[in-house]
Amino acid sequence: MDTHDLILVTIIAEPVLEDRLTREIMDRGATGYTITEVRGRGTRGIRTGDIPGQSIRIETLVTVDVADALLDRAAEAWFPHYAVVAWASPVRVIRGDKF
Amino acid sequence: MGVSGPKLSRLFLPDCTWSPGLTEILQLNLLSPITLAFALGILARIVRSEFSLPKDVYAGLGIYLLFALGLKGGVELAKVPLGGIMLPLLVTLLLGCIRPLTSYVVLRRLARFGPVDSAGIAAHYGSVSAVTFIAALTFLDGVGEDVEGYLPTLLALLESPGIHIALAIGALKSSDRSQPMGEVLHEVLTGRTMVLLVGGLVVGYVMAPGTWEQVELFYDGAIFKGALCLFLLEMGVVAGERLSDLKRTGLKLLVFGVGMAVVHGVLGVAAGLAAGLSIGGATVLGAMSASASYIAAPPAVRMTLPEANPTLSLTASLAITFPFNIVLGIPLYYQIALWLS
Numbered sequence: 001m002d003t004h005d006l007i008l009v010t011i012i013a014e015p016v017l018e019d020r021l022t023r024e025i026m027d028r029g030a031t032g033y034t035i036t037e038v039r040g041r042g043t044r045g046i047r048t049g050d051i052p053g054q055s056i057r058i059e060t061l062v063t064v065d066v067a068d069a070l071l072d073r074a075a076e077a078w079f080p081h082y083a084v085v086a087w088a089s090p091v092r093v094i095r096g097d098k099f
Numbered sequence: 100m101g102v103s104g105p106k107l108s109r110l111f112l113p114d115c116t117w118s119p120g121l122t123e124i125l126q127l128n129l130l131s132p133i134t135l136a137f138a139l140g141i142l143a144r145i146v147r148s149e150f151s152l153p154k155d156v157y158a159g160l161g162i163y164l165l166f167a168l169g170l171k172g173g174v175e176l177a178k179v180p181l182g183g184i185m186l187p188l189l190v191t192l193l194l195g196c197i198r199p200l201t202s203y204v205v206l207r208r209l210a211r212f213g214p215v216d217s218a219g220i221a222a223h224y225g226s227v228s229a230v231t232f233i234a235a236l237t238f239l240d241g242v243g244e245d246v247e248g249y250l251p252t253l254l255a256l257l258e259s260p261g262i263h264i265a266l267a268i269g270a271l272k273s274s275d276r277s278q279p280m281g282e283v284l285h286e287v288l289t290g291r292t293m294v295l296l297v298g299g300l301v302v303g304y305v306m307a308p309g310t311w312e313q314v315e316l317f318y319d320g321a322i323f324k325g326a327l328c329l330f331l332l333e334m335g336v337v338a339g340e341r342l343s344d345l346k347r348t349g350l351k352l353l354v355f356g357v358g359m360a361v362v363h364g365v366l367g368v369a370a371g372l373a374a375g376l377s378i379g380g381a382t383v384l385g386a387m388s389a390s391a392s393y394i395a396a397p398p399a400v401r402m403t404l405p406e407a408n409p410t411l412s413l414t415a416s417l418a419i420t421f422p423f424n425i426v427l428g429i430p431l432y433y434q435i436a437l438w439l440s
Contacts, residue, residue, distance in 0.1 A: 016401045081405030
């Protein structure tokens, strides 16, 4: 089966960031994303869970360039003050020409 | 609207006309179903019971309470001439502008919190808790005190200005200037409380005469109070969860949460009486003024002032000021309204 090499960017963030993160993902060239509500604990511990609402996990399939732009933006704008984790992994995608 | 004297004596001493003391009022409040339900919620959390209301039921009850409050307020608002409520509206707006400033100054100068944390907490104390408002109405109903029916209009007015004033102070003091104020304005103005409360007010106001009676049984009376009890039970659980944070946030936050409530409560009662509200109306305005937000303010502060520590503001408003007002504050503001009048 034909597959395309793409990057899966995953971001776990506080719920208040949802609108801004999804807008930035689309602005930087992604064609879509998937959001799920998640629970967990990190170095910021209880602070994340302080605000009502559950943390979100955003996943998006993008090209290497878009992935780099997204991770740079996360490091610059979100890491300093918000509970955000982001990573990128190489994946093989069916119908990858869509992305 | 009748400005009547205390009628609590009727409940205890049918043939006596002397005013009830603070002890009697306190006792009546402490043993009311909503205070007891709240205490049960806290106890459930203290003994680490797994009990908590399903999230959707809690949200549903919140929607019901806010919409009912708006509807009833709108129906009553339609009955009063607009000119008659201008002064109470003006005084409420003034309270909305003053409270974030007094909170900020006290936090910064007396409690010595940092500028951004002070602004974050001040945003919560500049806004209002609708549940405290409803609890005050229920308390006054219990002591037989009349209140102006249009008071929910004042609640809607007090909700948002304070948040924006405090956030503006915070944005000036913050090193991070990239936060979107327009987005925050949208978030606060289209939040659950504003849509249901203001929407309910409008619906109640424009409702055709005679149609309120069709739904009154559902939105008013025993069903409303029963729903409030259940809501307070879960509020107790939510507040109880934060009690452990008190150890970390320290004594000065505790003193602030209680002290600020009393100062703002007295200010609200005095302003209400000066604006011509009844003793009951002034008590409710006092309770509103003394309360702090825990629904509208937290996400707005998190979005605009990410450097502010949310544990401080939420612990103060939910674990200190809210329980204080429910248990002691409301009867206290009533007593102060009686004294001042």
